[in-house]
Amino acid sequence: MRPLQPSPPTPADAYGAGARRARWRETLAPTGNAGDALFRAALLLAALVLLLLVVSMIAAMAANSRLSLRAFGFGFLTSRAWNPVTGQFGALPFIYGTVVSSLLALLISVPVSLGIAIFLVEQAPRQLARPVAFIIELLAAIPSVIYGLWGIFVLAPVLREHVEPLLARWLGWLPLLQGPITGIGLLTGGVILAIMITPIIAAVVRDVLEAVPVTQREAALALGATRWETTRVVLANAASGIAGAIILGLGRAIGETMAVTMVIGNRPQISASLFAPSYTIASVIANEFTEATGDIYLSALVELGLILFLVTFVVNGAAKLLVWGVTRGTSGTARAA
């Protein structure tokens, strides 16, 4: 509802310079008040500054990776080389490592997060739901480096001594689970990422489930559905929001640096086995950027950063759109994480 409209335009000044000025006035100062106009302009400036920051980041990275873009072109995306001595660089092992570790993390985390969210929204008594939700959100606040340290000192030995030998024994016929077992590799990276993205996915799915109108649940129950069938109805309603949450978690997993670099082995290779060490884009930049001497070396690292930036941008944008699509127009505590 627009308060205090300026005098409505007559047919004569619906077009032309006068009309344009009137439209500008309306945009900048809908209330016709100068103070409001100033406030509005200041907020607009703040929003534009942020936008400008993002655009300038992309521009700076593109400028700095010019050398590498020129030298390797699209071959950069398919080359497996990473040789600072000869100056041959390629992104494929890093893209592989990033994608596989993130997908593995999703595979482990999504059922767990969905379970947590459904439990908190549908099953848990109020007194239990709140502290559990709080603790889960606390997990999201733990710094990445702490996860990395815990990974090296606790998770890697556990995987090496107990989990990976078991997997090799039962499922060793799969090329996915063959090879030497050191506890440091794609599997450990994937597990740590799964632990890190579970709270995010759980929190967003919980909001999305709470945003489903209670009438849906009541209708299902009224038709004689069991608890589980009701939950299925709720999940079907919230499907696009859940997809958004999963993509959000994926976005976080793709960009995660410190925890992953400590447990993934930092080896730019593409191996079929999950026990083998690997390398993600974020890890290689964190490890090698400060010491990279050589213009093309630096340029290749910046180009990797550009690839990561664009991928994260797209993934997060898609997630936000999906979640917004499902939670807008509903009442209550719906908020995107």
Add this chain to the structure above:
Amino acid sequence: MSFAQLTRRAVGTLLCAALLTAMINCSGERAGGEIKLQGAGATFPAPLYAKWVSEHGKLNPNVKIDYQSIGSGGGIQQITAGTVDFGASDAPMSDDDLKKAPGALLHIPTVLGAVVITYNLAGVTQPLRFAPDVLADIFLGKIKKWDDQRLKADNPGVALPAADITVVHRSESSGTTAVFTDYLAKVSPAWKEKPGAGKAVDWPVGLGAKGNEGVSGQIKQTPNTIGYIELAYAVQNKLPVALVKNRAGQFVEPSLDAVTAAAAETVAQMPDDLRVSITDAAGASAYPIASYTYILVYREQKDAAKGKALVDFLWWGIHDGEQFAKDLQYAPLPAQVTQKAEAKLKSITANGQPLRQT
């Protein structure tokens, strides 16, 4: 007093206090003639340089030196960009890197260090022995198991497990890697061809860890690993240290005397710019994987006062500073090399005037 008035008072007092502190700091600097020097570079000599900075600071309290250990590559980058007053690097700069610098850069050797081979093998108490070709083949991935025949031949009587060898190397560009790969390139034509020597190479096998600390930690945590680190880190972390066979055919322990012996062989042929590699040195008691570590300074200093302070600090370092080297697992410079370094320091000028005559 109302809340608004209280807040105004508090903010006002804080602002005044801040201004006063700033003013006092500024005036203090001008009055005391304090000189600030900034250095950055190799992690290997960082403990020694930290000791030098603190001891030198006790003798010259008006010279404040700050050394950031960001790695040899970082040190070279920063001194080339001119953001620091002196850089530090284990491996000497290449000709290409030197050309990129805006002025003539001098290499001042400070101490010697050893890159040691360390490993994690449960149940093995005596130090292992490695021949150069065996070492190269392990890092090339050609020798895959600990109980390989060649390892057993050099280590009779040692119960080597039938486990896979897990190599650990540096994930980032490092002077330690430069020294180690330089050695491997000298003793193995296969290594020289494929990965080659450099601060960062394309490792055929192995896990990457960040920094000497990362490699030590990885080796400590994971069984059946082998890796290369600086001697100081092996001693501090109580990791076993292997004997390496040198060119004369002797298995040498990486002691400070063995490192000094490696340097002694090449002192006579040291080139004029003091950039030399002492890996795979001749000599019966020389340790084959040793290296100088250098401080990089410009021959033409822009600021005479800072330049004088820097030259004096380095002069003190290569003379009085060497007494701290042994405790921190570095070998002091041989006497002839100290003389050559002195000559280099005397050649540093500011505005055409040499900064140190004696």
